[in-house]
Amino acid sequence: MGLIRSDDVIESVADALQHISYYHPIDYIEALGQAYALEESPAARDAIAQILTNSRMCAEGHRPICQDTGIVVAFVKVGMGVRWETSGSGAMTLDQMINEGVRRAYGHPDNRLRASIVADPAFSRVNTRDNTPAVTHVEMVPGDHLEIALAAKGGGSENKSKLVMLNPSDSITDWVVKTVPLMGAGWCPPGMLGIGIGGTAEKAAVLAKESLMQPIDMAALKARGAQSRIEALRIEIHDAVNALGIGAQGLGGLSTILDVKILDYPTHAASKPVAMIPNCAATRHAHLHLDGSGPAWLPAPDLARWPKVDWKPSPEAVPVDLDRLTPEIVAGWKAGDRLLLNGRMLTGRDAAHKRMVDMLDRGETLPVDFTNRLIYYVGPVDPVRDEVVGPAGPTTATRMDKFTETMLARTGLIAMVGKAERGPGGIEAIAKHKAAYLMAVGGAAYLVARAIKAARLLAFEDLGMEAIYEFEVKDMPVTVAVDSTGTSVHQTGPAEWARRIAERAGERASTAAAGA
Numbered sequence: 001m002g003l004i005r006s007d008d009v010i011e012s013v014a015d016a017l018q019h020i021s022y023y024h025p026i027d028y029i030e031a032l033g034q035a036y037a038l039e040e041s042p043a044a045r046d047a048i049a050q051i052l053t054n055s056r057m058c059a060e061g062h063r064p065i066c067q068d069t070g071i072v073v074a075f076v077k078v079g080m081g082v083r084w085e086t087s088g089s090g091a092m093t094l095d096q097m098i099n100e101g102v103r104r105a106y107g108h109p110d111n112r113l114r115a116s117i118v119a120d121p122a123f124s125r126v127n128t129r130d131n132t133p134a135v136t137h138v139e140m141v142p143g144d145h146l147e148i149a150l151a152a153k154g155g156g157s158e159n160k161s162k163l164v165m166l167n168p169s170d171s172i173t174d175w176v177v178k179t180v181p182l183m184g185a186g187w188c189p190p191g192m193l194g195i196g197i198g199g200t201a202e203k204a205a206v207l208a209k210e211s212l213m214q215p216i217d218m219a220a221l222k223a224r225g226a227q228s229r230i231e232a233l234r235i236e237i238h239d240a241v242n243a244l245g246i247g248a249q250g251l252g253g254l255s256t257i258l259d260v261k262i263l264d265y266p267t268h269a270a271s272k273p274v275a276m277i278p279n280c281a282a283t284r285h286a287h288l289h290l291d292g293s294g295p296a297w298l299p300a301p302d303l304a305r306w307p308k309v310d311w312k313p314s315p316e317a318v319p320v321d322l323d324r325l326t327p328e329i330v331a332g333w334k335a336g337d338r339l340l341l342n343g344r345m346l347t348g349r350d351a352a353h354k355r356m357v358d359m360l361d362r363g364e365t366l367p368v369d370f371t372n373r374l375i376y377y378v379g380p381v382d383p384v385r386d387e388v389v390g391p392a393g394p395t396t397a398t399r400m401d402k403f404t405e406t407m408l409a410r411t412g413l414i415a416m417v418g419k420a421e422r423g424p425g426g427i428e429a430i431a432k433h434k435a436a437y438l439m440a441v442g443g444a445a446y447l448v449a450r451a452i453k454a455a456r457l458l459a460f461e462d463l464g465m466e467a468i469y470e471f472e473v474k475d476m477p478v479t480v481a482v483d484s485t486g487t488s489v490h491q492t493g494p495a496e497w498a499r500r501i502a503e504r505a506g507e508r509a510s511t512a513a514a515g516a
């Protein structure tokens with residue numbers, strides 16, 4: 001029976017978290033390559049190409065797939081026969097070991113990861129600076145080994161988690177199909193849905209999260225056919241969600257999800273708890289096995305297995321000089337236009353917006369002049385080596401909706417860049433002020449950061465990654481997602497692709513009926 005040393009757990013966790021920060025799981029990248037090959041929607045295909053190209057760049061450059069390097073979640077199965085180091089500096093609790101592994105991984109000098117965790121979540125929300133603590137679930141199992149499944153879960157996808165207590169006779173598929181469109185695209189599809197069924201409310205949520213640790217195998221499942229009712233349900237939900245036409249980044253298309261994972265557990269006769277947690281384009285998980293013989297190391301994947309996709313800007317993309325931006329130029333952009341941004345832009349996200357709006361309400365002057373400027377909703381990773389900024393993809397724009405009317409009405413701001421759709425309040429303010437909202441691809445942060453040629457801190461340094469910077473960009477690719485009339489590609493795109501998919505299904509059904 002092996003003795004599990006604290007250092008072995010710490011080193012294994014630290015190594016695995018570095019590994020998953022820049023290597024997508026092979027099953028995800030191959031499934032996304034398949035989706036790219038089949039995708040017919042030009043906008044969705046372009047977004048998938050950016051995610052695939054970004055993935056290869058990260059694997060080669062050992063830098064994070066996404067600027068949101070996640071909250072660490074650990075599922076630990078501890079063999080009942082495991083013996084632990086219990087004396088000296090090695091005497092630590094399992095939580096302490098995992099948190100030390102997180103600390104080392106996120107502070108790695110060659111690949112510093114973003115510290116995103118805040119303590120006192122209801123009030124002061126102070127960043128813990130080292131991305132601890134992890135969320136750790138422990139289960140005692142037979143045997144004398146330790147199994148650790150680790151994930152680094154992005155906030156954008158975690159925020160779209162849903163829980164419902166259905167009636168026993170209710171359809172799970174109906175609830176999923178009704179609920180997924182309400183989640184918007186802030187979870188950066190294409191990804192996966194993890195579904196937990198049964199137990200109690202909290203058990204269903206844990207099952208949903210744990211199910212996402214499984215590899216993608218929907219194509220293989222469809223090829224061999226369902227062998228259980230759960231497998232049949234996975235296929236049914238997979239097809240029903242993709243028929244919604246949401247598509248990559250919510251732009252409308254054939255692939256919204258690559259797989260559906262389900263775990264279930266017995267429940268009360270009166271209950272049917274169902275939890276659904278999406279996994280995003282930054283799917284990151286690793287599986288470690290420790291038997292007392294030392295740390296578990298993950299082998300580097302074979303980069304030849306990455307699809308041969310090398311994203312380049314569309315020839316139709318229009319260059320924009322941000323240093324000469326005017327309200328008239330912004331008002332001329334149409335939803336769906338592709339732009340390449342050049343020049344200087346400001347940055348800011350949740351905390352900076354809250355502080356600015358509070359300052360305006362108190363009659364104070366802002367530290368930054370937004371007149372005729374564009375703001376990028378971003379919280380970048382710190383730079384390493386010769387980088388001017390680390391991976392710096394967009395964050396979810398809907399969180400800024402409640403500040404948008406004030407920003408457009410009182411600061412001179414005329415355009416915004418973020419991720420996914422805007423909500424009704426944001427769209428109303430954009431149309432009222434003849435502004436525009438542009439979207440960059442979530443999950444392509446390293447690719448986007450290559451367009452950033454200089455970064456200068458302007459204000460709110462105490463907010464860390466949420467401070468206001470001025471970036472100088474060259475050919476940063478964006479799409480006009482809401483134009484000055486209030487037209488949103490996140491409404492028109494999915495509606496169009498849902499219609500096309502339904503038409504094709506109807507044609508297939510007619511052909512089958514004619515042949516019967």
Ligand code: SF4
Pocket residue numbers: 066067068069070153154155156157158186187188280281282393394395442443
């Ligand atoms: S891919 Fe999107 S949801 Fe996932 S971590 Fe990155 S920004 Fe967040």
